[in-house]
Amino acid sequence: MRYKNLLPALLLTALLPIAAFAAEDEKIWNNVLKPEYFAQQTIAESDDVIELEAPVRAEDPALVPFRIVSKIKQTKDNYIKRILVLVDNNPFPFVGDFDFSPDSGKADVAMRIRVNSNSNIRAIAEMNDGKLVMTKKLVKASGGCSAPIGANLDEAMSRLGKMKFRLEDEVKIGEPNLVQLMISHPNITGMQMDQITRFVKKSHFVKDVKVSFNGKTVFTAKTDIAISSDPNFRFYFVPDKAGELKAEVTDTSCELPTKRDVCTKGNTFTETFKVQP
Amino acid sequence: MRVLLLFALSIVSLQTTAAALPVKEITDGVYVHLGKHLFPDSQNHGEIANLGFIVGQKCVAVIDSGGNPEQGAALKQAVTETTKTPICYVINTHVHPDHINGNSAFKAPGVKFVGHYKLARAMAARGSYYLDKAAEQLGVKMSAADLIPPDIEVKDSMKLDLGGRTLVLKAHPAAHTDNDLSVYDQESDTMWLSDLLFTEHVPTLDGSLKGWLAEIDKLEKQSFRYVIPGHGDVVSDWPQSIQPEKHYLTLLQTEIRAAIKKGRHLEDAVQTIGSSEKNNWALFDDYHRKNVTTAFAELEWE
Numbered sequence: 001m002r003y004k005n006l007l008p009a010l011l012l013t014a015l016l017p018i019a020a021f022a023a024e025d026e027k028i029w030n031n032v033l034k035p036e037y038f039a040q041q042t043i044a045e046s047d048d049v050i051e052l053e054a055p056v057r058a059e060d061p062a063l064v065p066f067r068i069v070s071k072i073k074q075t076k077d078n079y080i081k082r083i084l085v086l087v088d089n090n091p092f093p094f095v096g097d098f099d100f101s102p103d104s105g106k107a108d109v110a111m112r113i114r115v116n117s118n119s120n121i122r123a124i125a126e127m128n129d130g131k132l133v134m135t136k137k138l139v140k141a142s143g144g145c146s147a148p149i150g151a152n153l154d155e156a157m158s159r160l161g162k163m164k165f166r167l168e169d170e171v172k173i174g175e176p177n178l179v180q181l182m183i184s185h186p187n188i189t190g191m192q193m194d195q196i197t198r199f200v201k202k203s204h205f206v207k208d209v210k211v212s213f214n215g216k217t218v219f220t221a222k223t224d225i226a227i228s229s230d231p232n233f234r235f236y237f238v239p240d241k242a243g244e245l246k247a248e249v250t251d252t253s254c255e256l257p258t259k260r261d262v263c264t265k266g267n268t269f270t271e272t273f274k275v276q277p
Numbered sequence: 278m279r280v281l282l283l284f285a286l287s288i289v290s291l292q293t294t295a296a297a298l299p300v301k302e303i304t305d306g307v308y309v310h311l312g313k314h315l316f317p318d319s320q321n322h323g324e325i326a327n328l329g330f331i332v333g334q335k336c337v338a339v340i341d342s343g344g345n346p347e348q349g350a351a352l353k354q355a356v357t358e359t360t361k362t363p364i365c366y367v368i369n370t371h372v373h374p375d376h377i378n379g380n381s382a383f384k385a386p387g388v389k390f391v392g393h394y395k396l397a398r399a400m401a402a403r404g405s406y407y408l409d410k411a412a413e414q415l416g417v418k419m420s421a422a423d424l425i426p427p428d429i430e431v432k433d434s435m436k437l438d439l440g441g442r443t444l445v446l447k448a449h450p451a452a453h454t455d456n457d458l459s460v461y462d463q464e465s466d467t468m469w470l471s472d473l474l475f476t477e478h479v480p481t482l483d484g485s486l487k488g489w490l491a492e493i494d495k496l497e498k499q500s501f502r503y504v505i506p507g508h509g510d511v512v513s514d515w516p517q518s519i520q521p522e523k524h525y526l527t528l529l530q531t532e533i534r535a536a537i538k539k540g541r542h543l544e545d546a547v548q549t550i551g552s553s554e555k556n557n558w559a560l561f562d563d564y565h566r567k568n569v570t571t572a573f574a575e576l577e578w579e
Contacts, residue, residue: 053544055544059547059566059567059570060566060567060570060571063570063571063574065542065543065544065547067544110542112543112574116406117409117413149402149403151451151454151455151482151483151484151485151571151575152451152455152484152485152488152575153398153402153455154451154455155451155485155575159578162578166540168540169540182577182578184578191402191405191406192398192401192402192404192405193400193401193404193405193421193424194401201402228574230574230578234542
């Protein structure tokens with residue numbers, strides 16, 4: 001009998017830390033990110049337009065697989081135009097800004113990201129009529145002994161700029177086909193502690209990704225240091241005939257890890273792939 | 278009153294000298310503290326790795342300093358209680374916090390820190406993250422001053438003379454991490470492999486899978502009387518004792534290559550690869566998927 005009375009109280013106590021964390025976690029969004037990216041705009045919160053897939057616990061904070069799954073068809077009248085991805089508690093929350101068109105087939109995109117500590121990953125979809133819809137997912141970054149940088153920097157440096165396309169075995173005309181674009185790049189965060197060593201390294205990361213098919217753009221992304229080393233993107237395109245996929249990737253280097261006002265233009269790397277349905 | 282005073286005095290003395298870390302002399306002059314197989318947290322404060330020291334006639338070399346400054350102080354106390362010979366070297370076998378976080382306890386005139394030539398870079402790149410994690414995850418307060426980079430960097434190999442005994446340090450190519458250093462004591466034919474060898478505790482990959490397997494191929498052709506792992510018991514049946522680790526890493530390589538060939542994606546592959554090894558290792562659930570992730574990202578560029 002006594003336990004019956006205790007139970008709700010116990011449950012309440014158990015839930016309190018979660019509630020406290022949730023409130024704390026909306027702080028950065030409400031006070032910093034929303035005013036910065038969507039000042040004065042109304043954003044609906046829903047899973048009806050896009051949904052996020054990410055592990056509950058990030059096994060490797062340097063490399064967290066993350067996928068956005070669209071729930072609507074891309075049609076000329078109603079389509080997702082843009083998706084912005086943020087990790088609230090990262091030192092530089094901006095992950096990427098992805099553009100889509102009705103020709104994308106599906107506004108899905110998968111990538112690998114760095115998650116510095118327990119944080120919400122947030123995606124805001126902008127529809128063709130300007131409507132904004134947000135969804136989010138909490139990821140725990142447990143960390144162990146790894147840090148959100150790559151394991152083998154020299155290896156990544158040695159093949160910098162190399163790219164690979166991977167497609168499913170059979171390419172289907174007139175339907176959305178999945179493409180994987182692998183970019184070899186260390187994507188250096190520039191967050192090292194200079195006082196420890198002579199080693200000074202500025203951030204150096206992939207900034208723009210553009211993929212076209214027979215000259216027509218099918219995928220564009222603006223990205224930043226929250227993308228894991230060796231950036232890896234999966235997205236859809238709808239081929240109307242045989243042709244050529246072309247990726248153009250540009251990197252940059254910035255003076256400060258969390259400011260983007262002083263950056264130098266980097267290199268552009270290209271890769272092509274023959275598509276034969 | 279007198280009792281109270283004594284009590285107060287004993288508290289003061291407890292605070293000034295740390296209790297010595299338990300160590301065992303595995304062979305003449307080689308002392309090892311065996312860590313427990315635990316995930317680093319606020320209960321164990323990151324005190325999980327094997328640590329120790331080797332005593333020569335003129336110098337002591339400490340090998341890995343512990344998971345926090347306090348454990349470093351306890352290891353230093355163990356040295357003091359064991360020998361009058363001064364500490365000349367603190368060797369860090371790689372960048373992981375359970376091996377380097379005790380460095381500041383040893384900082385003194387005449388003490389040189391020794392590490393792989395890529396150790397300072399790894400400390401710099403990971404330092405702020407490790408300090409945050411020490412506070413959040415380990416319940417340990419540390420500052421940048423606790424992260425001490427090597428004074429002596431080993432590029433290929435180097436000999437350290439301890440007086441009457443020589444240590445041969447070897448900087449390995451990327452394997453467990455990209456800054457692994459092994460310490461061989463010629464006198465006792467003891468190889469301190471640190472985290473290049475895991476026994477019982479699941480191996481953790483933070484460098485290069487292919488590189489690690491290549492180092493294992495070389496190491497297993499050599500013979501040593503004693504080998505000291507970074508986690509797990511000291512072994513005297515080399516090279517048999519590295520076979521479980523070799524098997525685990527080889528299995529990862531085989532299964533990941535097959536998955537990549539089939540066009541499977543990382544997030545799906547991580548669910549199944551290597552699961553047959555689950556019951557063979559401590560802390561498998563804590564580290565295995567991370568290992569698959571790191572290895573997958575490496576092997577997809579073959």
